[in-house]
Amino acid sequence: MKKWKLLILVCLLGTAFLSAQNKQLLYDFYEIPQSLMLNPGVKTPYKWHVGIPVLSGIGFQAGSSGITVNDLFANDGIDFTTKVRDRALYSMSPRDEFSGSGQIEVFYGGFRSANRPDDYYSFGMYGEGFTSVFWPKDLAILAFEGNANNLNRRFDLGHLTLQGEAVNVFHFGVNRKMSDKLNLGVRAKIYSSVFEFKSKRNSGYFVTTPGDDNILENTLVAELELQTSGFKELIDILDEDNNTTQKDLQKWLLGRSFFGGNLGLGADFGFTYQLNENTFLTGSILDVGFIYHSNGLENYTLNGAATNEGIEIILPEDLFQGNNDLWQELVDDLERLVPFGTDQNSFVSLRPIKLNASIRYNFGEGNSGGAPCYCGYDAVNARDFFDYVNSVGGHLFVINRPKGPQAALTAFYQRRLGNVLALKTTYTVDKYSFSNIGLGLNLQAGPVNFYILADNLLGYRNVADSHYASFQFGFNIISWNDN
Numbered sequence: 001m002k003k004w005k006l007l008i009l010v011c012l013l014g015t016a017f018l019s020a021q022n023k024q025l026l027y028d029f030y031e032i033p034q035s036l037m038l039n040p041g042v043k044t045p046y047k048w049h050v051g052i053p054v055l056s057g058i059g060f061q062a063g064s065s066g067i068t069v070n071d072l073f074a075n076d077g078i079d080f081t082t083k084v085r086d087r088a089l090y091s092m093s094p095r096d097e098f099s100g101s102g103q104i105e106v107f108y109g110g111f112r113s114a115n116r117p118d119d120y121y122s123f124g125m126y127g128e129g130f131t132s133v134f135w136p137k138d139l140a141i142l143a144f145e146g147n148a149n150n151l152n153r154r155f156d157l158g159h160l161t162l163q164g165e166a167v168n169v170f171h172f173g174v175n176r177k178m179s180d181k182l183n184l185g186v187r188a189k190i191y192s193s194v195f196e197f198k199s200k201r202n203s204g205y206f207v208t209t210p211g212d213d214n215i216l217e218n219t220l221v222a223e224l225e226l227q228t229s230g231f232k233e234l235i236d237i238l239d240e241d242n243n244t245t246q247k248d249l250q251k252w253l254l255g256r257s258f259f260g261g262n263l264g265l266g267a268d269f270g271f272t273y274q275l276n277e278n279t280f281l282t283g284s285i286l287d288v289g290f291i292y293h294s295n296g297l298e299n300y301t302l303n304g305a306a307t308n309e310g311i312e313i314i315l316p317e318d319l320f321q322g323n324n325d326l327w328q329e330l331v332d333d334l335e336r337l338v339p340f341g342t343d344q345n346s347f348v349s350l351r352p353i354k355l356n357a358s359i360r361y362n363f364g365e366g367n368s369g370g371a372p373c374y375c376g377y378d379a380v381n382a383r384d385f386f387d388y389v390n391s392v393g394g395h396l397f398v399i400n401r402p403k404g405p406q407a408a409l410t411a412f413y414q415r416r417l418g419n420v421l422a423l424k425t426t427y428t429v430d431k432y433s434f435s436n437i438g439l440g441l442n443l444q445a446g447p448v449n450f451y452i453l454a455d456n457l458l459g460y461r462n463v464a465d466s467h468y469a470s471f472q473f474g475f476n477i478i479s480w481n482d483n
C-alpha cells in the first residue's frame with residue numbers, strides 16, 4: 001500500500017515542479033545556442049560556444065488544463081465538497097490533463113569546423129523528466145458518489161491514462177549551411193532511462209444493474225495495464241530506511257543515468273529556409289526514437305470479466321455458522337474471473353515526438369551589411385551575424401500525447417538593441433490558456449551570454465490561480481563568427 005501511495009504522490013505532485021514541453025520563446029531565438037536543441041537547422045552565427053556546466057540550461061513547465069489550486073482552496077465561502085463536485089468532477093473532461101516537464105543541461109558545447117566552415121557541430125548531455133496525468137473522470141465520480149445512485153451507468157475504465165519518466169540524453173548534432181538560403185541540421189541521441197511508468201490504452205467498464213437473486217448486480221470488464229521500469233528499484237531503495245539510503249540512491253541514479261539502465265536511440269531534424277530578403281521559414285521534428293526497457297521491470301495487469309450479485313446467504317442456516325467462508329469465497333471468485341497479475345516482460349517506449357514550424361518576417365535597418373565575402377576558411381558571410389532589428393511571425397508546436405496530438409499556436413515580436421540585448425515577446429494559445437503572454441531576454445556581455453525566458457506572465461499575479469507556468473535560464477560563453 002505504501003508503494004502505491006508513493007506512485008500516486010509522484011504522479012500528482014510531480015507536476016508541481018516538473019506540460020506540453022513547448023518552448024516557443026526559445027525557438028528560433030538563434031542568438032541563444034540552446035535554440036539548436038529545438039531546431040538542429042537553425043542559423044548558427046558562432047565560431048564556438050560552451051555552456052556553463054549545469055547552469056547553461058535549466059527550465060521547467062507545469063500546466064493544468066481543467067482546474068487550478070485556487071479553484072479548490074480559495075477562501076470564497078463555498079464548501080470544499082461542493083467545489084470538488086462542481087469544479088472538478090463535472091466540469092473537467094477525460095482530455096483534461098495535469099502535466100509537467102523539467103530539464104537541466106549537464107554540459108553543452110559546439111564548434112565550427114576548420115576544414116568545413118559551413119558545418120557547425122554541437123554535443124552535450126542533459127537530463128529531463130515529465131509527468132502527465134489525464135483526469136480519470138468516470139473513476140473519480142465512482143469514488144466520490146459510489147454506485148448506489150448510478151444504476152445502469154457504465155463507468156469507463158479507459159479514462160485511466162498516466163505516464164512519467166526521467167531520462168538522461170547524450171547527443172551530437174551537425175548543422176550545415178547548404179546555400180545562402182538553406183540551413184539543414186540533424187542530431188543523433190542516445191537515451192539512458194532512469195525510470196518510467198505508463199498506463200495507456202486501457203479499456204473496460206464497471207456497471208451496476210438490478211439483480212435477479214439479490215437487489216443489485218455488479219459487472220466488471222477490465223483490460224488495464226501499468227508498465228514500470230526502474231520504479232520498483234527506486235521504491236525499494238526508499239523503503240530501506242537505513243543509514244545507507246542516501247548513498248544507495250545516489251549510486252542508483254548515477255548508474256541508471258550513465259548507460260546502466262535501459263537504452264534507446266533517437267534523432268532530431270530541422271531546417272531554416274530564406275524565402276526572400278526578409279522572410280524565413282523554419283521547421284523541426286524532435287525525438288524520433290525509442291527506449292527499449294529490459295531491466296528493472298515490474299508490470300501490473302488486471303484482465304478479465306466478472307458479474308456478481310454479492311453474497312448469497314441462505315437464511316437462517318448461514319447466520320449461525322461461525323466458520324463460514326462466504327466473504328473469502330466471494331474474493332477468490334472475483335480474483336479468478338478478473339485476475340490481478342504481475343510480470344517482468346520487456347517493452348518499448350516511443351519518444352513523444354514534437355513538431356515545430358515558424359514563419360518570420362524581418363524589418364528595420366539591419367545590423368550588418370555588405371556583400372558576402374568568402375576569402376578562406378576563417379572568413380564568413382557578414383549577413384550570417386544578425387539579420388534583424390525587428391521581427392514578427394508565427395510559430396506552431398505539436399506534440400504527440402497519449403490521447404492524441406496537442407497543439408499550440410504562437411504569435412511573436414522580436415527586437416534587437418545593438419549587439420548587446422535582444423527581447424522577444426509571445427502570445428500563445430493552447431489547451432492550458434488563451435491569454436499566455438511570454439517575455440524573453442538575451443544579454444550578451446562580451447563573450448558571456450545570459451538568457452532568461454518566462455511564460456504566462458499574467459499568471460504570476462496569482463500563481464495558485466494559473467493554469468500554466470514556464471521558466472528557463474542559462475549561461476554560455478560564445479565566440480562569434482566575426483571575432
